[in-house]
Amino acid sequence: MLKKIYLMGRSGSGKTAIALGLSLLWKEKGLKVSYLKPKTAGHNLQHNQDADALLLKQTLGLPWEPEQIAPLNFESIYIFGPSDHNRPSVEKMEARLEESFRDIADNDGIMVIEGGRSPCAGMSLSLDDFSLAKRWEAPVLFISNLDKDDHLDRMLFYNNFIQARGLYMLGNIFNNVPQAILGKARDIYRPLLEEKGYKILGIIPAHPAITFPTVAEFHEALKGEILSGEDNMGLPVEEIVVGTMTIEGALRYLRRALNKAVITGGDRSDMALTALETSTSVLILTGGLYPDIRVISRAREKGVPVILVHFDTYTTIGMLQGIVRQIRPQDSKTITLIKEEVARHCSWEKIEEEIEYYRVFSAAKGQ
Amino acid sequence: MKEQHLSKLFAPGSIAVIGASRNPEKVGHAIVKNLLESGYPGKIYPINPREEKILGLKCFKSVKELPTPGKKEEAVELAVIAIPASKVLEAVKECAQSNINLIIVVSAGFKETGPDGLELEKELVTFCRKKNIRLLGPNCVGLIHTHTPVNASFARGFPRKGHISFISQSGAMLVSIIDWSEIAGLGFSHFVSLGNKADLHETDFLEYAGWDPTTRVILCYLEDIVNGQRFLEKASHISTLKPIIILKAGASPAGARAVTSHTGALAGSDSAYDAAFKQSAVLRVGNMEELFDMAFAFANQPLPEGNKIAIVTNSGGPGILTTDQVEKAGLHMARFTAETSKQLRAFLPVEASIYNPVDVLGDAGAERYQFALEKVLLDPQVDGVITLLCPTATTEPLEVARAVLKIRQKIPRKPLMGVFMGGKEIQEGQKLLREAGIPCYTFPERSVAAMEGMVKYHKNAASLRQKKLLQEGTAEKEQKRQKVNTHLYNTAQVKATFYDALKERRVVLLGHEGVKVLTAFEIPAAPSQLAREPQEAAQKAEEIGFPVVLKIASPKILHKSDIGGVVAGLENTQEVKKHFEGIMHRVQRFIPDAPFYGIEVQKMMPPGMEIIIGSSFDLQFGHLLVFGLGGIYVNLFKDISVRLAQNLEEVDIDEMIKETKAYHLLKGFRGSNPLDVQSLKDTILNTARLVTSFPEIREMDINPLLVYEKGVCAVDVKITLSHDLMANVHPALERGEHLVEQIVERRI
Known part of the structure; x- marks a missing residue:
């Protein structure tokens, strides 16, 4: 019977990074690894192909097409009335999923299945992650961001629910844990979960190169014209600072924020130049106003991308809501870093052992 | 006196003009013409591969073809380049081969045009540095020295000979001032247009002008300063020798923004400039008029020893107004000695006011003015005098001006200024005074401002000299102290x-x-310690000793007390634990996303x-x-x-x-x-x-x-x-x- 693992977690929790890290480590160990992402979402699509599917395909050298790896498209609107004949029926969707699963399944290796943007998405069609994990008898690894107390309770809820649905819970990973609460995660959250009988298989600190979206994601969200720094679109963006005040007022904020995006009017050369002297990953100039030529010169010297957009500052900020890091196949440095971080902070060998244990256990149960 | 390394720039043996032209509309034509008209004593070599003769001078194809000088003093020591930016580097390379190591690039098309221009400028500077070439510009008007004389610029006209050096970051400003100086009767020794300041910048020229014996006052129009530390070091030395007066653009936030986009330099904060000028006894002025009023006063008047000012007037109102201005400027109205008062009383009409301001009355003639001025200037309690005149029916402004001049010659040690209020009637008198180097204005404010500047400079320069003396005396001691301290x-x-x-x-x-x-x-x-939990906080509070203050620890929260992140005056562990949670709740409510490291327990003072x-x-x-x-x-x-x-x-x-x-x-x-x-x-x-x-x-x-x-x-x-x-x-x-x-x- 095939070894499988189902990664569940909410959008932005870092499922793809963990899937990638685990896959690479197992592959290095000599295991065959395959990858399935049953449900892709619209924002994740690049030229109609799932970006994560492309990433894993290229990084792991998988033979399947992205459409096979990520067979179903779950846009933000996916529930339709019965009269909409243009939509595929639930049966058809199930069939497509099964086909992909069969194609990719390889009895010798481990199949890493990555859940949708929320474990519940598709519940009305019985295509939620819980139902799929059940259907394919995959043990679950739950991944969660952890920067507030209620994240822990949410995590507990999912753990409870997953077990109540009769699924096997491998354990949990705290991902992207900010420095400020790393100590709390280790000393308080972890014992609390373990006391309730849930395993913690990794606590991964936030890392700017992995956790935060890059300039490329900002550009994708805004489109806009790149005026300089095309080669540095991979710089991480940790914070957004809106520069509409005087320089003396802004300087304090500009100096305190690391790896930031600075959004300011194209006519604010002073703000742009000041921002370039502090830790700035991207300058976003609004209002369609071309900056002074000296801003471009300085940005080029500093290697900082400058994006010109035609929206006003307010609209621009709105468009930047919900941007998440999208790792690309060409980000080889980041991919290596992910592997190293997963190796350093996760019990990846133990996870594999647990998967094997579950396989043997369920096979025995099946007989 | 040891020759300054830039003196050759202002008095080169011979000059080559690369890009010289016969076309009167071209910059390369204007430069040759200016050189000729300025009476420059050295040889001028126009360089243009397509011309035989320019303005009667033999034209050369390139620098390489220049004749070997008969005498060493005739060697080409300066090249002025006015060709398209893309060809400048090549020309500079040729200059380097011919051992010309002073270059002025007037051509535009460098840093000011964008990234490609910036690259071009960087290449140019790198080459010059490698070859020990000093470069003025690019994108500048050039320079003028009226004493050499040389006009290596494309500015129209040639200023009057004088003792003011004007260093300007704006070429246009410089051109306008040359034109204006003629009617203002102001003489200059140097004009320098800094341009992009790729190599030579304000501090280099300050250093030169500080040394230069023909310069008495240094004026600068600046938008930014390239090397703040060096400026400070040099300016504080030069200020003890002669005044530096600076008009620094971009004092307002909007002005600073404009400077940024004009020069591409990130302007330092205006308070930093203020502090730097204050610490180096540089006089900062607020506008062009003040800049040149000061320049005129400094160039022609002795410095006042103190801040006690006397006013001699022929009418009450303007006298009182000027008195107000004097006090407002932080100067003092002098109190005459009994001897002065006695003499004034003896000679002036009984209705006249013999105290400061001295009112010689509306019918005063030149003689009365002369008498009063002399007595007041001789008074040891007086550091400077302002002469006010209103054209009454009996006043003879020209005669009064002549009287002022006589007094000036007789008593030259103290600053003397004129305010001749009026228009047509007083014109000639004003002109006479100005031409003789006595600042004369139409209204009192400007004269008081100029006097104030002189008093301020005298005081600041004196205290700077004092400080330097002190430093020299205690340098060793200070060094030792610093060492001990750093060690501590x-x-x-x-x-x-x-x-x-x-x-x-x-x-x-x-x-x-x-x-x-x-x-x-x-x-x-x-004392302060970080705690993550209420219990830990209570324990740390006990270690520190009550009473304590609790403060939220988050780098993102700038004003902790505004969001209830601070509680003071806690006397026991129960209070600490209770308020620990209280702070956490409040902070999370106001700024839920702020990273939060814990709460600091600090001794309450x-x-x-x-x-x-x-x-x-x-x-x-x-x-x-x-x-x-x-x-x-x-x-x-x-x-x-x-x-x-x-x-x-x-x-x-x-x-x-x-x-x-x-x-x-x-x-x-x-x-x-x-x-x-x-x-x-x-x-x-x-x-x-x-x-x-x-x-x-x-x-x-x-x-x-x-x-x-x-x-x-x-x-x-x-x-x-x-x-x-x-x-x-x-x-x-x-x-x-x-x-x-x-x-x-x-x-x-």
């Missing part, structure tokens, strides 16, 4: 604290870390006078130090004084404190006891040493520092480090290099 400072503790923050990817220190940094530099601070000591890093001048009335009203009262932290001395700190209203509170106000000013001074000095020893500190605020009758104590400190430090250190951390020393090595 626990720099390792500062480094370790920075390292801890950087390890957590923070450039903002938490409060308790700030306390560690302060104590390492001998600045008393209230008894109330004292609240002072702020702050520091901010300025790109041009390094760290600025701010002193003032502290607490939550800092921004409201703005009772602060600013200095540069570098080389801050106790005398500067003294001045700094005395400039504020806080000083009056410190020395005891309405019955309160005086506070410990010495400890406060030590703290300011230690803060200056802290920021200058650790340039990676970008911002620092001790607010409040409590000052007591005995001692001081910092209760809150914010420190932000440079992000460059993070960039340098973090990769090391990632590689597992845990060497504290590296931080210091790598810091910028």
Whole structure:
């Protein structure tokens, strides 16, 4: 019977990074690894192909097409009335999923299945992650961001629910844990979960190169014209600072924020130049106003991308809501870093052992 | 006197003009024409491969073809280049081969045009540096020296010979001033247009003009300063020899914005310029009129020994108005000696006012003016005199002007200025005075402003000289003291604290870390510790001793008390635990996403006078130090004084404190006891040493520092480090290099 693992977690929790890290480590160990992402979402699509599917395909050298790896498209609107004949029926969707699963399944290796943007998405069609994990008898690894107390309770809820649905819970990973609460995660959250009988298989600190979206994601969200720094679109963006005040007022904020995006009017050369002297990953100039030529010169010297957009500052900020890091196949440095971080902070060998244990256990149960 | 290295630039043996032209509309034509018309004594070599002769001069195909000079003094020592930007480097290379190492590039098309131009400019400068060539420009008008004489510029006209050097970052301004100077009767020794300041910049020319014997006053129009530290060092030396008057553009926020987009330079804060000018006795003026009024006065008048001014007038109203201006400017109306008053009484009509302002009455003729002026100027209590005149029916302005001149010749030691109020009637008198070097204005304000500038300069330069003398005498002692102090400072503790923050990817220190940094530099601070849990907080409070204050620890929260992140006066562990949770709830409600490191438990200090000591890093001048009335009203009262932290001395700190209203509170106000000013001074000095020893500190605020009758104590400190430090250190951390020393090595 095939070894499988189902990664569940909410959008932005870092499922793809963990899937990638685990896959690479197992592959290095000599295991065959395959990858399935049953449900892709619209924002994740690049030229109609799932970006994560492309990433894993290229990084792991998988033979399947992205459409096979990520067979179903779950846009933000996916529930339709019965009269909409243009939509595929639930049966058809199930069939497509099964086909992909069969194609990719390889009895010798481990199949890493990555859940949708929320474990519940598709519940009305019985295509939620819980139902799929059940259907394919995959043990679950739950991944969660952890920067507030209620994240822990949410995590507990999912753990409870997953077990109540009769699924096997491998354990949990705290991902992207900010420095400020790393100590709390280790000393308080972890014992609390373990006391309730849930395993913690990794606590991964936030890392700017992995956790935060890059300039490329900002550009994708805004489109806009790149005026300089095309080669540095991979710089991480940790914070957004809106520069509409005087320089003396802004300087304090500009100096305190690391790896930031600075959004300011194209006519604010002073703000742009000041921002370039502090830790700035991207300058976003609004209002369609071309900056002074000296801003471009300085940005080029500093290697900082400058994006010109035609929206006003307010609209621009709105468009930047919900941007998440999208790792690309060409980000080889980041991919290596992910592997190293997963190796350093996760019990990846133990996870594999647990998967094997579950396989043997369920096979025995099946007989 | 040793020759200054730029003197050849203003008096070269011969000059080559690369890009000389026959076309009168071309810049290359104007330069040759100006050189010829200025009466330049050396040889002029126009260079243009397509011409045989330009303005009667033989034209050469290239620099390489220039004839070998018969005498050494005739060698080409300066090349003026006026060809398209893309060809400039090639021409400079040829100059280098011909051993020409002074070059003026008037051509535009460099940094000011964008990234490609910037590259071109960088290449040009790199080459010049390699070959030891000094370069003025590019994108400049050129230069003029009226004494050589030489006009290596494309400005229209040639100024009158005089003793004012004008260094301008704006070419257009320079051209206009040359034109204006003719009607204003102002003489100049030098005009320098700085252009893009790729190599030579304001400080180089300040240094030259400071040395140059034909220069009495140095004027600058500047938009930015290239090397703040060097400017400061040179200007504070030159100021002790001759006045430097600077009009610095971009004093308002909008003006600063315009400067930024004009020069591409990131302007330092205006307060940094103010502090730098103050510390180097540079006179800063607010507008063009003031710049040239001062220049005229300084170039032609002796400096006043003090601030006591006398006014001689023929009408009451203008006399009173001028008196108001004098007082407003911080000058004093002189009180005459009994002897002066007696003499004035003896000769002037009984209705005349014999006290300052002296009113010689509307019917005064030249003789009466002359008598009064002489007596007043001779009075030892008078440092400078302003002569006011209103054209009454009996006044003879021209005759009065002549009388003023006579007095000037007789008593030349004190500044004497004229205010001839009127239009047509007084025109000739005004002209006569100006031509003789006596500033004469139509209204009193300008004369008082010029007098004020002279008094201020005299005072500042004298105190700078004094300070230098003191420094020279105690340099060795000071060095020893500094050594002892630096040794006393626990720099390792500062480094370790920075390292801890950087390890957590923070450039903002938490409060308790700030306390560690302060104590390492001998600045008393209230003990503070970080706690993550109520129980831990209670335990730490017991260690520190009650009463305590709890403060939220989050680098993202700038104003902790505004969101209920501070609770003071906690007397026992129960209170600490209760309020710990209270703070957490409030903070999470207001700023749910703020990263939160815990709560700091700090010893509660008894109330004292609240002072702020702050520091901010300025790109041009390094760290600025701010002193003032502290607490939550800092921004409201703005009772602060600013200095540069570098080389801050106790005398500067003294001045700094005395400039504020806080000083009056410190020395005891309405019955309160005086506070410990010495400890406060030590703290300011230690803060200056802290920021200058650790340039990676970008911002620092001790607010409040409590000052007591005995001692001081910092209760809150914010420190932000440079992000460059993070960039340098973090990769090391990632590689597992845990060497504290590296931080210091790598810091910028």
